[in-house]
Amino acid sequence: MLTRDGVRLDADLYYPDAAGPFPVLLMRQPYGRAIASTVVYAPPTWYAAHGYLVVIQDVRGRGTSEGEFKLFAHEINDGYDTILWAANLPGSTGEVGMYGFSYQGMTQLYAAAPQPAPLKTICPAMVGYDLYTDWAYEGGAFCLQANLGWAIQLAIETARLKGDGAAHQALSAAAKTLTFSDPIPARSSLLETLAPDSYYPEWLDHSEPGEYWERLSPKTCLQNVDLPMLHMGGWFDTYLRGTLNLYKAMAARSTYRQQLLIGPWPHLPWGRKVGAVDFGAEATSPCDRLQIRWFDHFLKGIDTGLLNEPPILLFEMGSNQWRSFHSWSSHPPTPFFLSSSGLASIDDCDGTLLPTPYSPPPTPDTLIHDPWRPVPALGGHAAFPAGAYDRASLDCRSDILTYTSAPLSKALYLAGEVFASIHCGADTPSFDLCAVLSEVDANGGVYPFSQGYRRINPGQSASPVQITLQSVCICLRPGNALRLSLSAACFPAYPVNDGRGTPPGNTRLIDQQIITVTVYSGDDRPSHLLLPVSSFSQP
Numbered sequence: 417m418l419t420r421d422g423v424r425l426d427a428d429l430y431y432p433d434a435a436g437p438f439p440v441l442l443m444r445q446p447y448g449r450a451i452a453s454t455v456v457y458a459p460p461t462w463y464a465a466h467g468y469l470v471v472i473q474d475v476r477g478r479g480t481s482e483g484e485f486k487l488f489a490h491e492i493n494d495g496y497d498t499i500l501w502a503a504n505l506p507g508s509t510g511e512v513g514m515y516g517f518s519y520q521g522m523t524q525l526y527a528a529a530p531q532p533a534p535l536k537t538i539c540p541a542m543v544g545y546d547l548y549t550d551w552a553y554e555g556g557a558f559c560l561q562a563n564l565g566w567a568i569q570l571a572i573e574t575a576r577l578k579g580d581g582a583a584h585q586a587l588s589a590a591a592k593t594l595t596f597s598d599p600i601p602a603r604s605s606l607l608e609t610l611a612p613d614s615y616y617p618e619w620l621d622h623s624e625p626g627e628y629w630e631r632l633s634p635k636t637c638l639q640n641v642d643l644p645m646l647h648m649g650g651w652f653d654t655y656l657r658g659t660l661n662l663y664k665a666m667a668a669r670s671t672y673r674q675q676l677l678i679g680p681w682p683h684l685p686w687g688r689k690v691g692a693v694d695f696g697a698e699a700t701s702p703c704d705r706l707q708i709r710w711f712d713h714f715l716k717g718i719d720t721g722l723l724n725e726p727p728i729l730l731f732e733m734g735s736n737q738w739r740s741f742h743s744w745s746s747h748p749p750t751p752f753f754l755s756s757s758g759l760a761s762i763d764d765c766d767g768t769l770l771p772t773p774y775s776p777p778p779t780p781d782t783l784i785h786d787p788w789r790p791v792p793a794l795g796g797h798a799a800f801p802a803g804a805y806d807r808a809s810l811d812c813r814s815d816i817l818t819y820t821s822a823p824l825s826k827a828l829y830l831a832g833e834v835f836a837s838i839h840c841g842a843d844t845p846s847f848d849l850c851a852v853l854s855e856v857d858a859n860g861g862v863y864p865f866s867q868g869y870r871r872i873n874p875g876q877s878a879s880p881v882q883i884t885l886q887s888v889c890i891c892l893r894p895g896n897a898l899r900l901s902l903s904a905a906c907f908p909a910y911p912v913n914d915g916r917g918t919p920p921g922n923t924r925l926i927d928q929q930i931i932t933v934t935v936y937s938g939d940d941r942p943s944h945l946l947l948p949v950s951s952f953s954q955p
Contacts, residue, residue, distance in 0.1 A: 417498065419483075419493065420493060423476055423482050423483040423494075424481065424482045424483075425474065425482070425483075426481050427449065427474070428449050428460070429469065430460040430461055430464040430471075430472075431464060431469055432464050432465060433465075436507035437509045437510075438468055438507055438508065438509060439467075439508075439509050439715035440468070440470075440471055440503065440505065440508050440509075440513070441463055441468045441469070441471070441512075441513050441711065442471045442514045442515075443460075443515055443523075444473045444475050444514075444523040445472070445474070445478075445516060445523070446475050446479075446519050446570070447478070447573065448474065448478070448479045449474045453520055456541075456703070457516075462704065463708070467716070468711065469508055471502050473498060475494065475523065476490045476494055477577075485574070486613075487570075487615040488522065488526065488547075491522065491527065492637065495524075496530045496532050498527070499527055499532040499534055500532060502534070509715075510534055511534055513537045513539070513714065513715050514538045516540075516541070517540075517541035517648070518542050518655070518683065521542055521543040522540075522544065522634065524538040524539070524540045524543075525543060525637075525638060526634065526637070528638065528643060529634070535643065537710070537714040539645070539646040539647075539707055539710060540645065541647070542653050542656075542683060543634070543662060544633070544657075544658035545633070545634055545658045545662040545665065546635045546658070546661065547632050547633045548622075548625045549657065550655060551655060552619045553623070554798065555869045555871060555883065555884065556870065557848060557869050557920075558619075558620065558911055559654065559798060559910065560908050561594065561793065561798070561799060561800055562798065562800070562909070564594065564602075564604060564607070564616065565591065567611070568604070569591060570611075571583075572584060572591060574611060575587060575610065580610075583611075587611070590604075590607075596907075600921065600923060601911060601923070602920040602923065603617070603921060604616070617921070620919070621919075623919040635661075643672060644672040644673045644714050645663075645675070646675045646677070646710045647659055647662060647666075648676075648678070648679075648703055650679050650683065651680050651797075651866075651888065651889070652690055652691070652796065652797045652803050652804070653797060653802075654682075654798055655683070656886055657886075660676075660744075663676045673727065674727060675722070675727045676727065676730075677703070677706065677728075677730075678729075678731060679703075681699075682802035686703065687701065691795050691804040692803070692863070693733075693804040695733060695736050698731070698737055726741055728740065728741040728743070728744060732829075732889045732891055733889065733890040734827075734890045739831070744832070745832030745887070745948055747832055747949065747950045749835070749947060749948060750946070750947050750948075750949040751771075751946055751947075752770070752821065752945040753772060753937065753944045754770075754819045754838075754935070754943040754944060754945075755769075755774035755778050755819070756768065756817075756937070757779055758779030758780065760781040760817040760818055761782065761783050761817050764811050764818045767820065768821065768822075769820060769898060770821075773937070773942040774937065774938050774939070776938065776939075778937055778938050780934050780935060780936045781934070781937075782933070782934050783814075783904060783935070784814075784815055784933075785904035785930065785932075785933065786815065786930055787928035787929065787930070789815075791810070791816060791903040791905045792906075792907060794810055795807075795864060796852065796864055796909070799908075804863045805863075806861045806862060807852070807854065807862045807864060808861060811899070811901055816901050817902040817903070817935060818902075820898070820899040820900075821897045821898040821899070823895050824892060824898070827892065827893060828892040829891050829892075829949065830888050830890050830947055830949060831889045831890075831950045832888070832889075832948030832950070834853060834888055834945070835883065835946040836882075836883040836885065836944070836945050836946070837881070837882055837883075837943065837944055838851070838883065838935060839935070839942070839943045840879055840943070841879055841934050842872075842931055842932060842934070844915030844916070844929065845874035846871070846913055846915055846916055847872055848871050848904050848913045849872070849881055849902060849903075849904065850867070850868075850869050850902065850903045850905065850906040850910075851867065851869075851883045851900060851901070852864050852867045852900070852901040853867070853885060853899070853900055854899045855897070855898065855899075856897040862899060865888055866886045866888045867885055867886055867906075868883040868885035868886065869883070869909075869910055870884075871910075873917040879936075880943065911923060914927045914928045914929060915928070
């Protein structure tokens with residue numbers, strides 16, 4: 417097809433072996449259309465066999481499509497033009513739905529923004545609603561490993577399309593052994609040399625929210641859009657914040673069905689084994705079958721029974737089953753308070769989680785962050801590989817504070833949003849806090865299920881520090897315990913703080929310094945968790 421400015425975009429079309437016409441399912445992606453997101457979805461032939469004309473398109477400047485690729489810049493106009501073109505293909509009913517995850521999820525949001533009449537529904541999975549808070553930064557900290565890894569991935573494809581074998585080889589080698597050894601660790605000299613047009617330096621240079629991010633974010637352009645949407649995410653996906661923020665915004669104002677499904681998955685793949693934990697056969701992705709039911713309803717007018725079911729389906733880790741809900745996170749938060757004798761950094765049994773603040777105030781805990789050996793990232797949602805890995809040996813480090821509950825006398829059900837409020841201070845103007853929530857089993861294994869990160873810059877109120885962790889749905893089993901681990905780094909998921917609040921794109925390795933953080937607890941400064949404790953006597 418040709419766009420409004422005369423650029424040719426290429427697509428593969430998959431037709432059912434039957435008489436038409438058929439509704440159109442459209443996916444627009446930057447990774448070469450032949451792959452068609454089969455890392456998480458069934459092949460296009462499977463969708464075509466269910467009675468759909470499937471269109472998989474290379475976005476501008478990728479695959480064999482013409483034009484210059486610029487991250488997200490052309491997806492509104494090109495998406496609109498593509499939908500009008502697809503609606504008029506031979507054998508089309510003129511009605512279009514879209515599906516896809518990550519960048520392919522973002523192309524749906526941008527295409528929906530100008531409200532093309534043939535577009536009847538979308539199924540965005542693992543997206544950013546606000547690109548600053550949901551994708552590039554978390555809690556004010558740059559998502560270093562995820563952003564640099566993706567930038568190199570896109571640069572490798574650019575080098576391939578240009579036929580630049582030397583750049584392709586060098587970048588491919590860097591992608592397999594991602595390092596942060598430049599004088600400014602967050603800046604990659606290799607990327608700046610071999611991919612000078614990459615988005616990555618711009619994201620580093622815009623370390624605060626503002627007009628740059630507002631202009632790029634779907635949140636800005638979707639305010640007047642109202643479509644039925646099927647939202648899908650994963651508990652260990654780095655973009656879960658975006659999935660939930662989009663869902664909550666649409667559910668609050670939409671006149672159409674907004675449906676939410678969250679599995680126990682990382683960004684990819686969507687299967688039963690996530691990190692070191694096997695979540696059972698029920699964790700295998702139901703998304704393809706669900707999308708066919710969704711499209712059958714909204715594109716074919718078939719009553720699939722979807723509207724008779726609760727709109728929220730969450731995988732409950734621990735019990736390893738799906739739970740249905742009528743609304744998101746309606747349970748009042750339950751506090752768990754931190755306490756210790758001051759040795760929570762030395763003895764992983766010293767720090768405790770209590771139902772009420774300890775009185776009199778206990779001894780404060782001190783953690784000392786050494787940039788020479790920053791606390792390493794291990795699994796969770798922000799590191800690669802993502803997922804749940806046993807962090808028992810990590811929690812033995814003296815630069816990690818641990819607070820553990822008594823063994824549970826009965827199952828503890830959590831479903832919804834998780835927050836930590838930490839009364840603390842540091843001997844530097846800026847510092848970071850990483851909070852990890854884990855289940856401790858009877859054998860001493862420590863398996864994280866939620867994590868959050870916060871950068872405190874000079875001039876910001878440092879106490880209490882509010883940390884938003886990943887939302888959860890989990891059943892903690894009787895005999896196991898709940899643990900909160902606190903550290904001042906999680907590298908390379910996020911850059912190491914130099915203690916001065918220097919933006920990550922300017923933070924030199926030589927300027928990083930030792931930071932001492934003091935954490936307070938007790939009835940006068942009650943550091944605590946806020947957990948969405950639930951009972952599942954009723955679904």
